[in-house]
Amino acid sequence: MDLTYSDKHETFRQNLRAFLRDRLPEHISERVRLGQRLTKEDHEQWHAALQERNWFAGHWPKEYGGSGWDPVERHIFEEETARAHAPRVVPFGVAMLGPVLMKFGSDEQKNYWLPRLLSGEDWWCQGYSEPGAGSDLASLKTTAERDGDHYIVNGQKTWTTLAQYADHIFCLVRTSKEGKKQEGISFLLIDMNDPGIEVRPIVLIDGGAEVNEVWFKDVRVPVENLVGEENQGWTIAKYLLTHERTNIAGVGYCSEALANLKRIAGLEYQNGKPLIEDPLFSAEIARLEIDLMAMATTNLRVVSAAAAGNAPGVESSMLKVKGTTIRQELNDLTRLACGPQAMPFVSEALEPGSNVEAPGPDYATAATPGYFNNRKLSIYGGSNEVQRQIIAKTKLGA
Ligand SMILES: Cc1cc2nc3c(=O)[nH]c(=O)nc-3n(C[C@H](O)[C@H](O)[C@H](O)COP(=O)(O)OP(=O)(O)OC[C@H]3O[C@@H](n4cnc5c(N)ncnc54)[C@H](O)[C@@H]3O)c2cc1C
Numbered sequence: 001m002d003l004t005y006s007d008k009h010e011t012f013r014q015n016l017r018a019f020l021r022d023r024l025p026e027h028i029s030e031r032v033r034l035g036q037r038l039t040k041e042d043h044e045q046w047h048a049a050l051q052e053r054n055w056f057a058g059h060w061p062k063e064y065g066g067s068g069w070d071p072v073e074r075h076i077f078e079e080e081t082a083r084a085h086a087p088r089v090v091p092f093g094v095a096m097l098g099p100v101l102m103k104f105g106s107d108e109q110k111n112y113w114l115p116r117l118l119s120g121e122d123w124w125c126q127g128y129s130e131p132g133a134g135s136d137l138a139s140l141k142t143t144a145e146r147d148g149d150h151y152i153v154n155g156q157k158t159w160t161t162l163a164q165y166a167d168h169i170f171c172l173v174r175t176s177k178e179g180k181k182q183e184g185i186s187f188l189l190i191d192m193n194d195p196g197i198e199v200r201p202i203v204l205i206d207g208g209a210e211v212n213e214v215w216f217k218d219v220r221v222p223v224e225n226l227v228g229e230e231n232q233g234w235t236i237a238k239y240l241l242t243h244e245r246t247n248i249a250g251v252g253y254c255s256e257a258l259a260n261l262k263r264i265a266g267l268e269y270q271n272g273k274p275l276i277e278d279p280l281f282s283a284e285i286a287r288l289e290i291d292l293m294a295m296a297t298t299n300l301r302v303v304s305a306a307a308a309g310n311a312p313g314v315e316s317s318m319l320k321v322k323g324t325t326i327r328q329e330l331n332d333l334t335r336l337a338c339g340p341q342a343m344p345f346v347s348e349a350l351e352p353g354s355n356v357e358a359p360g361p362d363y364a365t366a367a368t369p370g371y372f373n374n375r376k377l378s379i380y381g382g383s384n385e386v387q388r389q390i391i392a393k394t395k396l397g398a
Pocket of ligand 1: 135159
């Protein structure tokens with residue numbers, strides 16, 4: 001196993017850094033740095049800039065218009081974009097649906113949808129979870145009944161991230177009630193502008209509304225929008241989830257959050273001294289930094305094995321649990337470092353274009369909402385409890 005970067009990878013890193021200096025709009029990186037919410041236009045502008053270099057879906061194979069990055073290049077991309085405060089590429093289209101269409105889509109579907117994903121023409125959201133079908137996803141109840149050349153879809157999805165921006169949703173739907181519940185699920189592409197679809201925002205504990213309920217009432221979906229075979233959706237769903245968990249450890253984001261915490265601890269004072277000089281507080285930072293270094297090394301081992309052709313298995317569950325736990329602990333320490341400055345909870349100040357003045361320094365405004373918002377990290381992409389079950393079953397024989 002080789003944990004050093006090759007010349008090819010170092011050159012890629014230098015090119016990427018130069019690109020980020022030149023092409024990442026300052027107003028966007030400033031919003032990301034301060035933990036402010038982004039507009040749809042911010043995301044689109046960043047996606048378009050990346051696509052100038054063919055980096056919006058750099059990990060896609062060249063035959064489908066990507067750059068054919070290897071896992072190490074993808075890892076470097078995540079690391080450098082986090083360091084530069086670039087927005088994370090919205091994953092639902094290029095990172096989730098793209099690979100699904102490449103593997104399960106018909107030629108017509110590939111030829112039609114993949115170029116539109118790359119150009120950013122279509123914005124996708126993910127319609128998996130329902131009330132009562134999250135961890136136990138196969139219990140989903142949204143139905144799609146065949147009526148001639150159409151499916152008629154009825155039901156409700158929930159927690160649908162950024163559905164308010166989306167013009168399409170990929171959905172798991174029930175097409176059969178026979179046999180095991182996993183056997184009656186299909187994967188359907190639906191136009192969000194179809195009559196019968198309603199999006200209702202859910203306001204989260206941080207005051208933002210990034211997730212939604214999506215309701216379907218007699219929505220007519222052409223049969224050509226079925227991906228794969230009818231009732232084959234569970235296989236597709238699981239394949240997509242392996243892509244959802246790729247890079248979920250977020251080493252780059254953890255490193256950036258650690259640097260931010262140290263910066264704040266150097267600016268905030270306690271007993272006449274910068275907080276970072278407080279032995280108890282700095283011991284907490286050191287503990288997290290050591291944890292992060294260990295996780296980053298494990299992540300590199302997994303990336304290196306993947307580059308040699310070994311698909312990560314249970315390791316992605318391990319990295320998900322560790323990475324999200326470290327990030328939540330960093331959020332917690334950041335909130336503590338800001339002290340009373342983190343107390344005023346002015347969520348509106350994080351909205352794009354807001355003229356609400358936040359009391360206190362800019363770095364403190366997002367400390368509490370950021371802490372609350374990132375409670376999600378241990379829930380989505382498969383909750384950490386469920387990941388621990390997978391680790392226990394696969395590795396410990398429990
Ligand atoms: C901010 C956010 C964004 C999301 N975005 C999307 C999206 O875009 N699209 C989408 O489809 N979904 C999305 N989700 C949904 C997410 O995938 C689910 O919330 C997640 O799978 C957990 O399901 P649940 O909320 O129904 O909780 P439940 O499954 O009801 O779990 C409740 C609790 O019980 C625990 N638990 C459940 N089963 C077990 C078990 N077998 N062993 C031990 N503990 C268990 C869980 O860990 C959890 O703590 C999002 C969620 C959040 C919070």
